[in-house]
Amino acid sequence: MRQNMICYIFIGLLLATGLFNVAAGETLPDYIDISVDEAWNLLSDTSNGIQIPIDVRTDSEWKSERIDTPFPEDPRHFTLSKLQTEEGLQEFISMYNGSDIILYCRSGGRSSSAAYIISQSNFSGTIYNMVGGITDWKSSGYPTKLGNTPPYTPDIPDGPDICNINIFYNFSINISDPDEDAVRAGWDWNNDDYVDEWTDFYASGSKVMVTHKWTQPGVYPIKVLVEDRVGDYSSFSDTLIVTVNSPPIDLGIDGESSGKTGESYKYTLTCTDPEGDDVYYYIDWGDNTNTGWIGPYKSGDSINISHIWTERGGYTIKAKAKDIYDAESDWVTLKVTMPISLY
Structure with missing residues (x-):
């Protein structure tokens, strides 16, 4: 498996530099090169399905500037260097398997390498490579986002303050982001300042509901923080004190x-x-x-x-x-x- 991964990386680099030519009759890598115009058409209209843009550049490049497309086709981040490890590749497949993905980088080289690696794995889904990357995207006048502002700190969670053991109860929170990035809520159910449960990502301004039960009686202060798609966090909310009651x-x-x-x-x-x-x-x-x-x-x-x-x-x-x-x-x-x- 390690030898296969090294081979994928090497061939991907050859593809990115134009030094590799496919001989007549050989199978081409199973991904599709598209222009930034084609990418915009796919990412600005969900009637053609959901395509997920994935930025494979470095962390600093991603946080500095990225393409701007509306939820749920907003950009995600997964570095090429992480994808070049077997563990990283399997993590990527677990996250996006079965999806239509549009890979991009600065000018198309790294995304081409990423597309090749993914195409040679057991990933099932359509793989697009955005030729020209974010450079051509900007030159064509399509929107980007610069930098990032952390999400707003949420208000105190809404839900019952007295619960019975082994029964699920509903709790909700409103989550939003000043940059209108997609956001998710992280729930700390026992006041230890660690997130015990993450929700999916939602559009900024959404009301998110979760269910939770306790198996032991006691007093539980619960609180929530918010993470945006870029990877920045809000502070924790104020706590809701929940008393968990046991039966006679x-x-x-x-x-x-x-x-x-x-x-x-x-x-x-x-x-x-x-x-x-x-x-x-x-x-x-x-x-x-x-x-x-x-x-x-x-x-x-x-x-x-x-x-x-x-x-x-x-x-x-x-x-x-x-x-x-x-x-x-x-x-x-x-x-x-x-x-x-x-x-």
Whole structure:
């Protein structure tokens, strides 16, 4: 594989310098040379599909000036030097496989080398090489962007401040950029100043929504920063404090397991809420009747409730509890039989 990569680089350099000629009957590299006019026509109109322009110049060249095309056909950056490594090539394929890509550089040499390397890999997609690069692009009067300004710092995230464990909740943020570059949001879910989750890129000014759940109760300050397509970051937003609540535990039901139809039987229920919240109970008597949610009751207090079965048979009592934030416990059951009738 390393020998193949060296071969790709060497042939790419020959292509870029014009020292390599394809003999009659040999297969040409599987990419298409296009002019800057053809590139502009592709990148200024999404009715012909989505083409992704990719700048293969150095980091400093990219940040200094790049072509300016509208989202979602705005330019991306992936250096030729990175593409010339096996790891870099595989990363590129994982990012853009199946896409139509337009490679460009300063004048077309490096993008030609990049196009050849990609065309000889397992990349599936249409590969265009923009002949003349950004130099011809500017000479033809097409727009560019100079330098870069970091994205705006977002406002505090919007979402619930009390959540129950193991349930997904929606959170949203508005993200924008002074240069109108595409932007994405990075979510820090545990206040450690590291991004735990990135969204996709969106047009500047978009409202972005994500879902998240917590598996452990606690207090979680969450915040967001924004990255633009050029690679600059905003500061983190102010934090939204989210309290993650757990459901009642140790639910128990106690009472007679057999009896007579038409006679009232008392059952005792108790549970504990880890946060000390008041609790509600729901009891299904197994005979197509139930209590609905009853309460609230103090955490840890026992309650007594009675029921009369009117028909002989076997029944399964099911009960569960919830706290004031609707976090529900698991069901508990008790089997009862009513073999004797008073009537």
